[in-house]
Amino acid sequence: MKNGLARHLTIATVLTVLSTFGMYFVLKSLFALPVQATVEGAKIDRMFDGHWWVISALFSLIIVFMLYAIFAFSRKEGEEGEGMYMHGNMALEVTWTVAPLILVLAFGWWGSALLSELLDDSRDSEAITIQVDAYKWAWRFKYPQEMGGVETSTLYLPKDRLIVLEMESQDVIHSFWIPEFRVKQDILPGRKTYLRFTPSMTTQEIADAHGDSSYQPQVRCAEICGTSHAYMLAPVEVLTDQAAFDEALFNAGQLSADPVERGEKWYVDYGCNSCHSMDGSLDGKAGPTWLGIYGREEELVDGSVVIADDDYIRSSIYYPNEQIVAGYAPNIMPNNFEAQFLEQQQKIKNEINQDIDIVSDLIEFMKTLEE
Numbered sequence: 001m002k003n004g005l006a007r008h009l010t011i012a013t014v015l016t017v018l019s020t021f022g023m024y025f026v027l028k029s030l031f032a033l034p035v036q037a038t039v040e041g042a043k044i045d046r047m048f049d050g051h052w053w054v055i056s057a058l059f060s061l062i063i064v065f066m067l068y069a070i071f072a073f074s075r076k077e078g079e080e081g082e083g084m085y086m087h088g089n090m091a092l093e094v095t096w097t098v099a100p101l102i103l104v105l106a107f108g109w110w111g112s113a114l115l116s117e118l119l120d121d122s123r124d125s126e127a128i129t130i131q132v133d134a135y136k137w138a139w140r141f142k143y144p145q146e147m148g149g150v151e152t153s154t155l156y157l158p159k160d161r162l163i164v165l166e167m168e169s170q171d172v173i174h175s176f177w178i179p180e181f182r183v184k185q186d187i188l189p190g191r192k193t194y195l196r197f198t199p200s201m202t203t204q205e206i207a208d209a210h211g212d213s214s215y216q217p218q219v220r221c222a223e224i225c226g227t228s229h230a231y232m233l234a235p236v237e238v239l240t241d242q243a244a245f246d247e248a249l250f251n252a253g254q255l256s257a258d259p260v261e262r263g264e265k266w267y268v269d270y271g272c273n274s275c276h277s278m279d280g281s282l283d284g285k286a287g288p289t290w291l292g293i294y295g296r297e298e299e300l301v302d303g304s305v306v307i308a309d310d311d312y313i314r315s316s317i318y319y320p321n322e323q324i325v326a327g328y329a330p331n332i333m334p335n336n337f338e339a340q341f342l343e344q345q346q347k348i349k350n351e352i353n354q355d356i357d358i359v360s361d362l363i364e365f366m367k368t369l370e371e
């Protein structure tokens with residue numbers, strides 16, 4: 001009998017080990033993570049990997065022993081007696097209590113050590129600090145004054161530099177998330193939150209590793225924040241080095257002399273595109289499409305009809321709650337565009353002495369979107 005037990009244990013243990021490797025492989029391929037593109041992401045993935053191993057081992061331990069017992073110890077032809085009665089096994093019970101306890105404590109320690117490393121602000125002085133403004137439903141990134149104070153709707157980053165994001169929401173709770181970077185942080189109104197990471201791959205390298213050279217990594221919002229939550233996206237451009245990064249930022253800060261081109265830039269920069277499509281696709285959702293909007297007759301919620309001319313469009317952007325188009329809800333559109341535009345126009349005036357009217361640019365752009 002003793003020999004028999006040793007044999008059963010050996011077989012079950014070998015099967016458990018084999019199953020652990022098999023399960024690990026299955027889980028890793030079934031729930032493959034996106035490309036890993038930050039230094040911090042590598043550490044997070046290592047911990048994630050540790051979880052996969054533990055999950056595979058525990059699953060195998062339970063399932064293999066159970067299935068093995070069902071097949072090896074089922075009643076054989078001609079067996080009539082009672083099965084062996086067992087009551088308690090101190091060594092076994094202590095083991096299955098203490099081992100998981102140690103395992104859970106170890107993972108708890110690992111997780112909190114890694115979290116405190118990610119929150120460490122002692123190297124902030126050598127980092128590039130970018131202000132992130134989140135609002136329904138767009139992102140704006142403001143670069144430091146010594147980098148020209150450029151504001152963009154694309155997140156430009158240099159590879160291999162520590163980045164600190166200083167984030168604040170203008171309205172509800174949003175959440176900054178780039179799947180390839182692994183780290184994620186909620187953004188709150190009236191309170192700053194921070195996120196630190198070091199990109200380890202350029203956008204092109206990420207796309208190539210993704211298996212599609214035209215793939216575009218994006219900032220996503222990971223907190224349900226309303227109608228256009230799913231469209232709250234911003235492209236991420238990780239450049240090879242500081243020089244390429246400086247050049248990209250400089251180009252992003254340039255203003256076209258063509259009002260239509262500027263209008264298209266503002267349309268993207270201020271996130272109009274999250275709610276107002278250029279092709280009618282979002283119509284009936286967050287906001288009316290801009291396709292054919294200029295000169296269109298709009299019926300308002302009070303039944304009156306207006307023509308979408310310059311004055312109507314300007315007041316709709318500045319005071320979005322005053323004239324609501326039938327079928328749409330008030331309080332959807334940010335109502336601080338007037339202040340934002342005046343500030344931006346003043347900045348442009350100070351920097352390059354150019355008089356720009358953002359609303360006129362937008363209207364010029366709208367005029368090109370004919371049906």
Ligand code: CUA
Nearest residue numbers: 174221223225
């Ligand atoms: Cu912002 Cu979801």
